[in-house]
Amino acid sequence: MTAQPPAHSPRPAQPAPLRASDDEREAVVEQLRDAAAEGRIDLAELDARLERALTSRTRAELDAVTADLPSPSPADSLPPLVVKGGMTGATRGPGRWEVPGRVIAHGGVGGVTLDFSRVESRLAEVVVEAYGDTSGVTIVIPDGWTADVSGMDPGTGGLKDETTSARLPRTPLIRLTGSGGMGGVVIRHPNRRERRKLESNPS
Structure with missing residues (x-):
């Protein structure tokens, strides 16, 4: 009796390639x-690479566009930073601090100040989710x-954007979201007094 050749196991189905999102393309x-x-x-x-990135439909196609470039900063993996004003207020900065990809600020009764003026960040984008509440949130960059404030709800306290549109290379875009609440939200560059402090003590 002739031995039958072993039956070949069917190949496992390959998973479908994952689709790329607009945020991943950006x-x-x-x-x-x-x-x-x-x-x-x-x-x-x-x-040429921008065109490939913008027309990529899957993550694999998108990954191929930057395969020979350094990976983004590991700060992308940091957990969100939450700053709450509470009753007495809260400030982050103006010293050097590690900036995650997402910062959430609640003004509360005392207010919140986020001061990025002495930090260095290689992130392409930092999302700042600000809620003015009663006493407001001030953001200094x-x-x-530069800042994109198009996703911000001004609320009753309003939104004041005093930033310029001249963005330097290798600097993050601050994408501002949230609500002004009653206290409002202000985003600006350092004022004269803050500039003098930066010039006298740049470290």
Whole structure:
């Protein structure tokens, strides 16, 4: 009796490629712009890679666009920072502190100040979720950083954006969301007094 050859096991089905999101495409766009600013790719290659990134449908296609570039800062993996004003108020900064990808500020009764003026961040974007509550939230960002306040609800206290649109390379975009509440939210660059302190003590 002739022995039958062993039956071949069917190959396991390959998982479908994961679709890329708009946020993931935007993060790659920022990574490419940073790479061009650092001289890792020239402008012609930047244009070509931007087109590939914006037309990528899956994560695998998107990953291939930046496979030979440094990974984004590990600060992306930090947990969100929550700052609550409570009854007496709270301040983060103006000293140096590690900036995560998301910061949540509740003004409470005492108010909150987030001062980024002495920090350095290689993140492409930092989301600041601010709630003015009763006494408001003030956000101070260095010259050269820019802000997108289109996702912010001004509430009854209002939103005051005193930042400029001139963004320097390798600086994060502050994407402001949340609500002004009764106290309002202010985002600005350092004022004259703060600038004098920065100049006299830059460290």
